[in-house]
Amino acid sequence: MSANLLTLSGVHTHIAAYHILHGVDLVVPRGQLTMLLGRNGAGKTTTLRTVMGLWQASAGRITLGDQDITRLSTPQIASLGVAYVPENMGIFADLTVKENMLLAARSAQRASQIDEARLQWIFKLFPAVEKFWNHPAGKLSGGQKQMLAVSRAIVEPRELLIVDEPSKGLAPAIINNMIEAFGQLKASGVTILLVEQNFNFAKRLGDRVAVMDNGQIVHAGAMKELAEDESLQQKLLGLAL
Ligand SMILES: Nc1ncnc2c1ncn2[C@@H]1O[C@H](COP(=O)(O)OP(=O)(O)OP(=O)(O)O)[C@@H](O)[C@H]1O
Numbered sequence: 056m057s058a059n060l061l062t063l064s065g066v067h068t069h070i071a072a073y074h075i076l077h078g079v080d081l082v083v084p085r086g087q088l089t090m091l092l093g094r095n096g097a098g099k100t101t102t103l104r105t106v107m108g109l110w111q112a113s114a115g116r117i118t119l120g121d122q123d124i125t126r127l128s129t130p131q132i133a134s135l136g137v138a139y140v141p142e143n144m145g146i147f148a149d150l151t152v153k154e155n156m157l158l159a160a161r162s163a164q165r166a167s168q169i170d171e172a173r174l175q176w177i178f179k180l181f182p183a184v185e186k187f188w189n190h191p192a193g194k195l196s197g198g199q200k201q202m203l204a205v206s207r208a209i210v211e212p213r214e215l216l217i218v219d220e221p222s223k224g225l226a227p228a229i230i231n232n233m234i235e236a237f238g239q240l241k242a243s244g245v246t247i248l249l250v251e252q253n254f255n256f257a258k259r260l261g262d263r264v265a266v267m268d269n270g271q272i273v274h275a276g277a278m279k280e281l282a283e284d285e286s287l288q289q290k291l292l293g294l295a296l
Pocket residue numbers: 070073075093094095096097098099100101102
C-alpha cells in the first residue's frame with residue numbers, strides 16, 4: 056500500500072481556451088492533513104475540481120492509492136470514498152438539516168436508516184447539526200452551514216475528505232471548533248486535503264503543506280517548517296511580518 060493516498064503527477068487543466076494548471080505535482084499522505092495554500096487565482100479550486108473529475112485533466116496522472124482516477128467520472132471517484140465540499144458548500148437552503156443529511160446518505164431513505172453510531176459521532180463533532188435538525192438549512196449561520204456541509208460529506212465512511220476554504224468568513228470561536236473537529240476526523244483515520252487562505256488556521260491544523268502559484272506547486276513540505284520560517288512565508292504567501 057503506497058504511503059500517499061492521493062498523487063497528482065504533471066497535471067494540466069484547461070478551462071475552455073484558458074490553460075489553468077501547468078503541471079501540478081502534489082501528494083497527500085495517508086492519515087495526514089494536507090493544506091493547499093496560495094494567493095487568489097493560483098489554481099487551488101481548479102486542482103480540487105480536477106481531482107474530483109469536475110474538470111478533466113488535459114495531461115498528467117491522478118492516482119488514489121494504486122488506482123488511476125484521471126479519467127473517471129465524478130460519481131465513480133466519489134464511490135471510491137472521496138468526498139468534496141466545494142466553497143459554496145452545496146447545501147439545499149430550503150430543506151431542513153435532516154433532509155440535507157438524508158440526501159447525502161445515498162443508501163438511506165429515512166433518517167432512521169442513517170447509521171446511528173455514525174450520526175451520534177457527527178452530532179458530537181458538530182452539535183449545531185443536532186440542535187437545528189428540523190430547521191431549514193438556509194437559516195443557519197455561516198459557521199453552522201460549513202459544519203453541515205462537512206457533516207454531509209462524512210455521513211458515510213470516507214477515505215479522503217477534500218474541503219475548499221472551510222474557515223472562510225468564520226468568527227475565531229467557530230474556527231476553533233472547526234480545528235477541533237478536523238483534528239478528531241483525522242484521528243478517526245480520514246485523510247484530509249484542505250484549501251485555505253487563512254494561514255493562522257492552516258498552520259494550527261496542517262501536517263503537510265503545499266503552496267500553489269500560477270497553476271503549479273511552488274513549495275511542499277512539513278507545515279511545521281513553514282510555520283517556523285517567517286521569511287519563507289513572506290516569500291511564498293506574501294504575508295506581512
Ligand atoms: N470557469 C472558468 N473559466 C475561466 N477561467 C477560470 C474558470 N474558473 C477558474 N478560472 C481561472 O483559473 C484561475 C485559477 O482559479 P482557481 O479558482 O482555481 O484559483 P484559486 O487558487 O482557488 O483562487 P480563489 O481562492 O480565488 O478561489 C484563475 O485565474 C481563474 O480566473
